[in-house]
Amino acid sequence: MKPVRSAACLAVGSELLGESALDSNSLAVTRLLLRHGVVVSEKRVVGDDEGLIATAVSELLERCDLVVVTGGLGPTVDDLTRRAVARALGRQIRSDALVEGWVHERYASLGRKMPEVCRSMAEVVEETRPLRNLTGSAPGIYAEVGEAILVALPGVPHEMEPMLERELVPELRRRAGGLLGAHRTLLLGGVMESEVEGRIRPLWDRLGRESLTILASPGVVRVVLKVVTGGGDASGRLDEMEREFRDVLGDDVAGVDVGGLQEVVVGSLTSRGETLAVAESCTGGLLGASITDVPGASVVFHGGVVCYSNRAKESMVGVPGDLIERHGAVSEPVARALASGVRVRFGADYGVGITGIAGPGGGTPEKPVGLVHWAVAGPGGVEHRQKVFGGGRAAVRTWSVNAALDLLRRTLVACEGGGTGGAAR
């Protein structure tokens, strides 16, 4: 069997075709696969429709080495993934005593009797391997179709993720000849994609197009380094590539194989035993939400103030009223006062302040929509930055959060004595 190189994610569920929900499972799947040298080349979402699911499975199996299906494995009439997989593979469905035992056991462990409706979860597609679910009740499906692999997993993240790790990763490793991973992702903060492209152009030309991918989102750029040929020294080759890129990118590298700047910052503060508080205006809580997205953030994060009104900036963070009057709420002095003020109020080692105009309204010729000031206060003083971000309200808010996290990260690195961000590794 050749190593798995390309994969597709197929999310099943009509709720993912509405106005509010996105297939966020694909992010966890992508992260895990990238760690093992597999690139996702296509994503799809289809509703609870047996024919559409089956068509998607067939089309994707023809195009990719691996297809990961999530959702539609539960017990209700809307759960059609099992039947669709059977149809796509041209195989039968039968009930299975072993799998029924798993489901019974799962309910028993919760002190409950298996509802009759759950019997459908004990059905298996012939010539496939049922996958046990240790954190939920719906079993998964593993099938080899020619050289390709099909995995179907429940849509609940904390069921899906451990099953993927336990059931798929060993096979990825086996096919890769023991190779742990042929990818490495450098996370860059405080840079624009176009600027990064210019700086790494010579490396890119020398190493070849296929050796890296640049992924940009508001406020962060990811450079994925890839070793195209497998083999035992892939890790050494990646080390070498990483060194070359770090030489060019320097302190802009925030971390390696991490989820985001918030993870870098929480990790860095944790290892230093220091604490953080934030005061945010235009981001309205998004910075706090981002930081507390990291499990264990409570060790370093005291909390924050969402000071949307000027009155809240004064009363809750202690920004002097005349400062707001003289310079306006969106200004350097107010950003600095927010950072310093929240640091003192929460008794934290570091304070972050953000104030800006997210839009769509509220802009003026001198202070246009997208103008954001942010500052970090720490033992060594207060650092401030400002910028006009584009892309609409949501993008301005995300940019602001990442810009502030990046300034904090750089402040922490500087306090260490000017390291290259390697500590975040």
Added chain:
Amino acid sequence: MKPVRSAACLAVGSELLGESALDSNSLAVTRLLLRHGVVVSEKRVVGDDEGLIATAVSELLERCDLVVVTGGLGPTVDDLTRRAVARALGRQIRSDALVEGWVHERYASLGRKMPEVCRSMAEVVEETRPLRNLTGSAPGIYAEVGEAILVALPGVPHEMEPMLERELVPELRRRAGGLLGAHRTLLLGGVMESEVEGRIRPLWDRLGRESLTILASPGVVRVVLKVVTGGGDASGRLDEMEREFRDVLGDDVAGVDVGGLQEVVVGSLTSRGETLAVAESCTGGLLGASITDVPGASVVFHGGVVCYSNRAKESMVGVPGDLIERHGAVSEPVARALASGVRVRFGADYGVGITGIAGPGGGTPEKPVGLVHWAVAGPGGVEHRQKVFGGGRAAVRTWSVNAALDLLRRTLVACEGGGTGGAAR
């Protein structure tokens, strides 16, 4: 031409296949289409690869009445949507003086000269209609392929959305025979999907499967009412259906054709001239971020405190230390004190408090992971609720935010004198 009924979204861009970004454009597209009676039946994401984009376009055009492509229309070598559309339709590309004029004008309006690289954006696919971009530089594509419509738009939300509204909606209306919309979405808060299903089962059986769709996400359920046959009285028919569902669902209906509970709450507070402040622990800022996601929220939202640490709960919101000691930070008395305290500190009409255990760690047998207490303090007193939510850290946090918004919404409705939520319409 028959009315457009089914649509697919195709997002183009390798950055959407990484570990962090999702195709959020599809949500805006879905929202607009649902308003005009069109259901999205499939979503796809492919990278910057001409062949893969072309294949996806061809496959989707065979299956759907409408295909909306976003992204890949910019000027760089990675922007391949124009060429892929030409390939999928079997048509040629030529440069177009009119379209080049648009791009020149756009740059001129920004006081800049058009960079040479942007000349590629003036290329058009033969026998398609180029779409002018008034908020950016990349033009779009409109093509009729048999009875189907293909629209390709830039991936930048504030460019894509107005173009879709301006260029596609008139055609949707024309094909629907002047019908403004044959869908209406009831937003329900504070209910479980399974429970809603049970209550509306008789209506569902009587009206037929195709007349409604239920979309569930953590903390909200959407019931989409559909008039399947077109015609001038669709609106009257929807009014009638809405009445029938409201008779069954009562106060659980939070709003109609709204984006989320935060929109209902901000709208309700705005019309009453009242204000809000929030104190959140386990949600870490997500409640504030959700509220301030609504443009214009600043009129009613003073701000909030993210009190992750116990010390912050005491010093920033005034929760008595002995209350935390006696009952624990995750408890009814602390949730009540958070809501009352933040109301007083910010001088707001209403205060919301949330405290819980989002996990994965921190649970105990008496207080398991997922346990959340929330409370709303207002002129009429303090209301409290609690629940154990499942689904992992992210789901628990989203559930908590929506549960708190829903309690606030119900409190506001109750103060009005027990309305049925119709005011949020």
